[in-house]
Amino acid sequence: MTVNAPSERAGRHFLDVNDLKIHFPTDDGVVKSVDGLSFSLERGRTLGIVGESGSGKSVTSLGILGLHQGSRARISGEIWLDGEELVSAGANHVRMLRGKKMAMIFQDPLSSMHPYYTVGDQIVEAYRVHNKVTRQVARKHAIDMLDRVGIPQADRRVDSYPHEFSGGMRQRAMIAMALVNNPDLLIADEPTTALDVTVQAQILDLMRDLQRDFDAALIIITHDLGVVAELADDILVMYGGKGIEYGTAEDIFERPEHPYTWGLLGSMPRLDRERTERLLPIKGSPPSLINVPPGCAFHPRCAFEPRTGGKAKTEIPELLEAEGGHLVRCHLSREERRAIWETEIKPNLEATL
Amino acid sequence: MVTYIIRRLLAAVLMLVVVSIATFSIFFVVPRLAGISAEDFANRYVGVKGATSETVKATAEKLGLNDPVVVQYGHWVKGIVAGAEFDTGVGVEHCPAPCFGYSFITKQPVWPDLLDRLPVTLSLALGASVIWLLTGVATGVLSAIRRGSIFDRAAMTIALGGVSLPIFFTGIVSLVFFSYKFGITAPGGSYTPITENPAEWAYDLILPWITLAFLLSAAYARLTRAGMLETMGEDYIRTARAKGLPERRVIAKHGLRAALTPIVTIFGLDLGLLLGGAILTESTFSLNGIGKYAVHAINVGDLPQILGVTTLATVFVVFANLIVDLLYAVVDPRVRLV
Numbered sequence: 001m002t003v004n005a006p007s008e009r010a011g012r013h014f015l016d017v018n019d020l021k022i023h024f025p026t027d028d029g030v031v032k033s034v035d036g037l038s039f040s041l042e043r044g045r046t047l048g049i050v051g052e053s054g055s056g057k058s059v060t061s062l063g064i065l066g067l068h069q070g071s072r073a074r075i076s077g078e079i080w081l082d083g084e085e086l087v088s089a090g091a092n093h094v095r096m097l098r099g100k101k102m103a104m105i106f107q108d109p110l111s112s113m114h115p116y117y118t119v120g121d122q123i124v125e126a127y128r129v130h131n132k133v134t135r136q137v138a139r140k141h142a143i144d145m146l147d148r149v150g151i152p153q154a155d156r157r158v159d160s161y162p163h164e165f166s167g168g169m170r171q172r173a174m175i176a177m178a179l180v181n182n183p184d185l186l187i188a189d190e191p192t193t194a195l196d197v198t199v200q201a202q203i204l205d206l207m208r209d210l211q212r213d214f215d216a217a218l219i220i221i222t223h224d225l226g227v228v229a230e231l232a233d234d235i236l237v238m239y240g241g242k243g244i245e246y247g248t249a250e251d252i253f254e255r256p257e258h259p260y261t262w263g264l265l266g267s268m269p270r271l272d273r274e275r276t277e278r279l280l281p282i283k284g285s286p287p288s289l290i291n292v293p294p295g296c297a298f299h300p301r302c303a304f305e306p307r308t309g310g311k312a313k314t315e316i317p318e319l320l321e322a323e324g325g326h327l328v329r330c331h332l333s334r335e336e337r338r339a340i341w342e343t344e345i346k347p348n349l350e351a352t353l
Numbered sequence: 354m355v356t357y358i359i360r361r362l363l364a365a366v367l368m369l370v371v372v373s374i375a376t377f378s379i380f381f382v383v384p385r386l387a388g389i390s391a392e393d394f395a396n397r398y399v400g401v402k403g404a405t406s407e408t409v410k411a412t413a414e415k416l417g418l419n420d421p422v423v424v425q426y427g428h429w430v431k432g433i434v435a436g437a438e439f440d441t442g443v444g445v446e447h448c449p450a451p452c453f454g455y456s457f458i459t460k461q462p463v464w465p466d467l468l469d470r471l472p473v474t475l476s477l478a479l480g481a482s483v484i485w486l487l488t489g490v491a492t493g494v495l496s497a498i499r500r501g502s503i504f505d506r507a508a509m510t511i512a513l514g515g516v517s518l519p520i521f522f523t524g525i526v527s528l529v530f531f532s533y534k535f536g537i538t539a540p541g542g543s544y545t546p547i548t549e550n551p552a553e554w555a556y557d558l559i560l561p562w563i564t565l566a567f568l569l570s571a572a573y574a575r576l577t578r579a580g581m582l583e584t585m586g587e588d589y590i591r592t593a594r595a596k597g598l599p600e601r602r603v604i605a606k607h608g609l610r611a612a613l614t615p616i617v618t619i620f621g622l623d624l625g626l627l628l629g630g631a632i633l634t635e636s637t638f639s640l641n642g643i644g645k646y647a648v649h650a651i652n653v654g655d656l657p658q659i660l661g662v663t664t665l666a667t668v669f670v671v672f673a674n675l676i677v678d679l680l681y682a683v684v685d686p687r688v689r690l691v
Contacts, residue, residue: 115589
């Protein structure tokens with residue numbers, strides 16, 4: 001990922017999001033949910049998008065699928081999917097891609113499935129929108145998919161209603177529904193947040209297996225660093241509608257350079273830590289997306305803000321390459337960040353190991 | 354599912370028993386508690402003018418008005434099931450089953466009277482219900498998906514008018530204009546049975562239908578709009594869109610289906626209520642239905658007739674409730690678990 005001019009980057013990767021802005025005008029002002037976001041993704045790779053609530057993760061994913069159509073959202077920038085630009089494409093064209101070329105798994109499988117239709121009907125419907133086949137053929141396909149995501153006795157459970165499934169089974173069915181058309185891009189928005197911990201692990205395993213089989217590009221949106229650690233090749237950390245750090249999973253977990261990422265790592269509860277040891281939460285709360293703090297959006301919560309000599313309060317930092325594709329949006333110099341990580345943050349995180 | 358149906362059926366039967374006891378009490382027990390004697394009652398029922406007190410006393414005895422309340426209730430229920438005979442002292446009046454009462458004023462059993470008038474009320478209620486259901490739901494859906502548009506505002510303003518204006522106002526105004534001034538609809542009091550001439554039947558009833566439907570369709574439009582606004586914000590609507598379904602399909606199959614559940618409930622109850630007599634509409638348009646029959650019975654104080662209408666109306670409401678409950682299970686699979 002680079003920060004080149006749009007024309008150069010456009011459509012070079014399987015998915016290219018370029019300077020994406022999604023703003024919602026409200027009575028209180030413009031909510032800048034996503035404000036100049038760029039990233040790219042290849043087939044077969046997994047990108048984890050991490051951030052607190054309100055950082056713009058979900059809005060971004062709905063934006064890629066074109067699901068803001070008909071709302072008040074104002075969208076600009078470019079989304080290139082397999083050589084096609086989606087922001088400027090016609091609504092009906094994007095609809096035809098939805099569910100076929102790109103699909104989505106939602107957070108709460110109970111509320112995300114229609115309570116009045118059987119699981120099978122809902123999968124059949126998803127298949128038949130994009131494939132001209134009879135109900136019987138689609139039904140057989142639905143049973144195959146349910147079987148594939150690990151639902152026992154799929155030929156019987158296909159006629160069950162969502163409320164007759166357990167939480168984990170529902171999420172499996174949801175995954176089956178998303179994968180039924182063999183999409184090239186799969187977006188999972190908090191796929192395990194609503195599930196029990198044991199079920200979470202099963203679902204993550206399933207998603208990893210399926211991604212390998214389907215060779216799709218996968219975007220996992222989560223606030224849970226544990227989930228991205230399991231699945232992601234690359235990680236994008238979002239804050240206040242912008243990407244603030246991007247790198248391989250190794251970069252983010254081993255050599256994080258942004259103070260916010262340090263905060264996220266410090267807030268992660270770990271079993272291997274002493275119980276008396278306190279978590280290191282990030283002080284303050286996420287910024288208002290209507291009145292984003294001037295300069296670096298993170299500066300009111302950043303312990304290292306004084307070291308920027310006031311720059312953090314006035315200038316918005318650029319997302320710049322630290323090394324080998326590891327991008328960081330911070331006013332501190334590379335050396336300062338490395339020094340702080342090595343001497344102040346890392347020992348603190350590891351002291352408890 | 355079978356348990357659900359059986360439980361609903363039992364509940365409906367129980368409800369009928371309770372309702373019959375309540376109705377019976379209102380007409381037979383409460384007046385007696387209020388101090389009306391068996392003789393007053395007999396007089397009121399049979400209304401033999403100039404009868405001696407002995408005759409009245411004997412009549413009261415023969416009608417069983419001095420019997421314990423439970424026995425009287427038993428006679429009344431038995432009459433509905435097996436028919437009854439009333440010995441008025443002057444002669445024995447036959448009232449074949451189902452005997453919902455015998456009017457000593459018209460010298461007629463009540464049930465055949467009700468049967469005569471039922472087709473009028475049925476025609477009125479069913480015809481109007483089709484109109485109000487279609488227009489109300491369609492308006493509500495359009496208003497919800499074009500929320501804030503001129504259509505939405507206009508429709509909701511008209512709906513507010515529809516909910517607020519009473520039938521006897523809209524009915525008379527429309528009769529004056531459409532029937533008497535422009536002559537495009539039938540004058541008040543017109544009714545042709547559907548078996549005689551379906552076209553004539555519809556022509557005669559179109560104005561009462563529209564008038565009655567206007568009131569209810571306004572309420573249904575508001576209800577549908579609110580329901581659609583709620584369901585269209587649900588997560589499963591987002592899922593339906595994410596599958597790539599055309600918006601029309603998302604609205605009809607996913608949004609409306611869920612929003613219809615409460616409408617089915619209200620519809621059943623409204624229809625049940627109307628079948629017991631659309632009193633205002635029938636009176637305004639001079640239609641000889643059950644509602645008008647009830648008004649007449651109340652005016653002349655014909656207790657058996659009033660009792661008959663009340664019983665029939667409650668039966669309709671109880672059955673409407675039952676059908677709604679069963680439909681509910683068809684519409685919403687989650688109900689079948691209960």
